[in-house]
Amino acid sequence: MHKPNLRKIDLNLLVILEVLLEERHVTRAAEQLEMSQPAVSRALQRLRETFDDPLLVKSMHGYDLSARAEELLPALKGVLQDLGQLIGRPGFDPASSSAQVRVACLDLEGALFLPKLLETMRREARQMQLDIHSQPGDHFRLLQQGDVDFVISGLGPPQGEAQINRVALATTRxxxxxxxxxxxxxxxxxxxxxxxxxxxxxxxxxxxxxxxxxxxxxxxxxxxxxxxxxxxxxxxxxxxxxxxxxxxxxxxxxxxxxxxxxxxxxxxxxxxxxELKFYLYWHQRNHRDPMSQWVRRQLAGVPGPAF
Structure with a gap:
């Protein structure tokens, strides 16, 4: 089977193709797409060239789908749905998530701040796991490397600070x-x-x-x-x-x-x-991750957009 050069294919045409095959009518497709009829006609011509098939065939009642178009329509719906999920913002449901929350902190820092998170997890996210890294070492290096999701500390990162976000958990002396x-x-x-x-x-x-x-x-x-x-x-x-x-x-x-x-x-x-502050730190790579935002809300009580 000849492998097509996807770089030459305009994926926007696939959205138009789906509507054309469902409506089987250029004018109605243009209305639904909020495009002009000539623009949809040009798109149909390009689609015919891409697939080397007429796709819509004139009949007594308007247009019928070609045999190739009949095969394409269900597959096209699946492809566009997958693309939508790929591009769309992922959701997070704590009740069904089995994610692992990895936190690096010293032992007593964990005892001070993590019970609140664990209590919420046992109530709202029973399949999630809390993995605490309390062994001595450079916790910020673990965060930079992606080995942990969060660091709780009263110290600041020695390097790479531009890629690390933080929110205060407590203020003390x-x-x-x-x-x-x-x-x-x-x-x-x-x-x-x-x-x-x-x-x-x-x-x-x-x-x-x-x-x-x-x-x-x-x-x-x-x-x-x-x-x-x-x-x-x-x-x-x-x-x-x-x-x-x-x-x-x-x-x-x-x-x-x-x-x-x-x-x-x-x-x-x-x-x-x-005053000395304890902070919750996370890396920029996880800044918009829904699970990370959920954990930050539980620990710091600040809504996601404020992060």
């Missing part, structure tokens, strides 16, 4: 966290108290200098870091029975202090930064 038996547990630490203490900090990537250490350098100061961990959930264990301080987002600290074993104190005024 940084506080000190320590065991309830710590010498500073009953008083807000001064800058000297803070610098003189022993410290731990949580690092998402495990690399580089922390934001707090950069801030202290600006004051010409340096703290004694004893522990670097990639898990918020290890903080209570490291604080228990030690003199360690952790500087953590208050929204995280409140969660860790619920059992009364840890206490919070404000940072020294010299180190109190502007």
């Amino acid at each position: 940084v506080v000190c966290v320590m065991s309830r038996g710590h010498p500073l547990a009953r008083q807000a630490p001064s800058l000297d108290d803070y610098v003189s203490a022993s410290h731990g900090f949580v690092s998402m990537t495990g690399r580089g200098v922390s934001v707090m250490d950069k801030l202290l350098r600006g004051h010409g100061l340096k703290r004694d870091v004893v522990v670097r961990t990639n898990s918020f959930l290890t903080v209570p264990e490291f604080c228990a029975g030690t003199d360690l301080l952790f500087a953590l987002p208050e929204i995280v600290a409140e969660r860790l202090c619920r059992d009364g074993q840890l206490v919070m104190q404000p940072l020294p005024g010299e180190l109190a930064e502007r």
